[in-house]
Amino acid sequence: MRHLGENLRVNHQCGDSLYLYYNAAKAYSLKEFNDHFLEFxxxxxxxxxxxxxxxxxxKWSRAYFLGNMYDVMTTNIAESLNAMLIDEREPVTSIFNSIAKRFGELFxxxxxxxxxxxxxxxxxxxxxxxxGAGSTSTVNLLEKSCSCREYDLVKILCAHAMAALRSKHGDEYGMSIYEYSLPLYKDETYLLAYSESINVVPIKSKWCMPEELxxxxxxxxLVDTKLGRKKRKCVKGVSENFKSKRSNKCSICKRSRHKRTTCMNNNKS
Ligand SMILES: [Zn+2]
Ligand SMILES: [Zn+2]
Known part of the structure; x- marks a missing residue:
C-alpha cells in the first residue's frame, strides 16, 4: 500500500493529497472509502x-478486498515485510518478540x-x-461478521465482536476467542505449517550417487554468448510499469535535450 503510494507521489506529483489515498485504503467500510476517494x-x-x-x-483498498487478510495490504509483500522487520532482522528471536509485541498492542x-x-x-x-461513540455496529458471531467490516475481513474479533462475546460468555469470554476467529490464527495451525522437516544437503564428499550417473x-x-552487459530482469509490482521519467530541462533556456553546461545561451563558456 505504501509502496503504491510512493509510486503515485513520484509519477503523478500528488504528494499533497496522498493522505487521502491512505485514508481511503485503510477504510474498512465502503462509505468511508468513498468519502476519502472522491476527495482524492x-x-x-x-x-x-x-x-x-x-x-x-x-488491490489496495481494505473495503474492496474480497478475501480474508490480516491488517496489511500490499502490492509488493517483500518490501512491506522488509520495512516492518528492518530493525529486527538479527537475531531471529527478536523478530518473534516484535511480532508478539505488535499483536499484544492490538489486542x-x-x-x-x-x-x-x-x-x-x-x-x-x-x-x-x-x-459506540457516534456509531452503532451489528455483530453476528456465527457468521464472523460485523457491520464495521473489520471482523469480516480480518477474521479476528473486532472491538464490537469482543464486546458481544463478553456479553455472551461473561468474564470467561477470553477462553472462547479462538472459537470465533479463523483456525488460521491458532498455534496448532502455525506449528503444523512448520511440522515437516527440511533436509540439509550434506557436503559433496558424502553424496551417495548411483554408479551409472x-x-x-x-x-x-549450447548457446551463443552475447557480447556486452547482461540485461537485468526485475520483477515489477502492480502499476509500476507506467511512465515515470520526467525529461530533464536546461536550467538556463528551459528547453530539453541539453544541459546548462552545453547551452548555447551560456555566456561563461
Ligand atoms: Zn466491528
Ligand atoms: Zn539551454
Whole structure:
C-alpha cells in the first residue's frame, strides 16, 4: 500500500493529497472509502484514474478486498515485510518478540474498548448490537461478521465482536476467542505449517550417487554468448510499469535535450 503510494507521489506529483489515498485504503467500510476517494479524485484526478482503472480497487483498498487478510495490504509483500522487520532482522528471536509485541498492542486496544462498551450492548444468542461513540455496529458471531467490516475481513474479533462475546460468555469470554476467529490464527495451525522437516544437503564428499550417473559427463548448454552487459530482469509490482521519467530541462533556456553546461545561451563558456 505504501509502496503504491510512493509510486503515485513520484509519477503523478500528488504528494499533497496522498493522505487521502491512505485514508481511503485503510477504510474498512465502503462509505468511508468513498468519502476519502472522491476527495482524492477531486484533487488528483490523474492519479485517481490510475488507481481506479489500471490498478483496481481490490488491490489496495481494505473495503474492496474480497478475501480474508490480516491488517496489511500490499502490492509488493517483500518490501512491506522488509520495512516492518528492518530493525529486527538479527537475531531471529527478536523478530518473534516484535511480532508478539505488535499483536499484544492490538489486542490491548480492543480490550480497552470492550471494557468501555460493556454497558452499551443489546442482543442475545449470536446477534448483538453494539452502541459506540457516534456509531452503532451489528455483530453476528456465527457468521464472523460485523457491520464495521473489520471482523469480516480480518477474521479476528473486532472491538464490537469482543464486546458481544463478553456479553455472551461473561468474564470467561477470553477462553472462547479462538472459537470465533479463523483456525488460521491458532498455534496448532502455525506449528503444523512448520511440522515437516527440511533436509540439509550434506557436503559433496558424502553424496551417495548411483554408479551409472558417476560416469556421465554433463556439458554446459549450447548457446551463443552475447557480447556486452547482461540485461537485468526485475520483477515489477502492480502499476509500476507506467511512465515515470520526467525529461530533464536546461536550467538556463528551459528547453530539453541539453544541459546548462552545453547551452548555447551560456555566456561563461
Ligand atoms: Zn466491528
Ligand atoms: Zn539551454
Amino acid at each position: 479524485k477531486d484533487k488528483s484526478p490523474e492519479a485517481a484514474f490510475v488507481l481506479e482503472h489500471d490498478v483496481g480497487f481490490e 490491548r486496544e480492543r480490550h480497552a474498548y470492550v471494557l468501555k462498551s460493556k454497558k452499551n450492548i443489546t442482543g442475545d444468542g449470536n446477534q448483538f448490537i453494539v452502541f 558417476l560416469s556421465v559427463n554433463i556439458f554446459p548448454p
